[in-house]
């Protein structure tokens with residue numbers, strides 16, 4: 001990856017070379033340092049100068065193949081309030097060719113059965129967050145990009161998300177790139193690498 005990002009002629013990030021192997025990464029940095037901007041570039045959501053590849057697939061040259069192998073969940077997700085969680089999950093399940101039993105396992109894991117058939121407009125912030133994480137996890141994409149995945153989760157959900165991420169990385173070799181302001185769980189951190197965005201650069 002080599003990227004340069006400007007917003008309105010202001011240089012935000014200048015990363016001449018960064019190679020992230022299959023792994024497990026936490027992006028840290030102060031407010032406004034560029035974490036979300038970096039994640040959005042890797043997710044292929046915003047324009048930038050330079051190049052990004054994942055598993056040898058270049059985002060610019062093969063945008064569809066690149067996007068097929070990744071997923072993204074934003075820090076404060078918002079969805080059409082009139083849709084139900086189940087409708088969105090069914091859409092993602094179809095697109096990512098996931099099985100019903102995989103979906104059921106996520107609903108069990110995150111205790112979502114009671115509200116998944118309700119309109120998303122009735123959900124609390126934590127309920128929306130869990131939905132956004134399930135949508136990112138469905139179909140086991142090879143690269144999962146999560147902006148602040150731990151905010152608004154209750155302790156039970158937080159532990160389950162951390163455990164799922166850890167196991168998915170260990171067993172399926174999924175790469176996770178995530179940002180967080182929170183103190184990181186030692187168990188999670190032990191297999192991950194912390195990268196810090198500071199002064200428009202990124203360092204480990």
Ligand SMILES: Nc1ncnc2c1ncn2[C@@H]1O[C@H](COP(=O)(O)OP(=O)(O)OP(=O)(O)O)[C@@H](O)[C@H]1O
Pocket residue numbers: 007008012029030031032033034035036037038
């Ligand atoms: N759409 C935009 N237009 C203009 N400037 C933007 C835009 N999005 C972000 N920025 C600027 O880019 C810089 C980096 O923002 P970014 O959201 O990536 O930071 P962050 O590290 O994720 O911050 P936080 O920890 O507060 O979430 C900030 O100076 C911000 O003002």
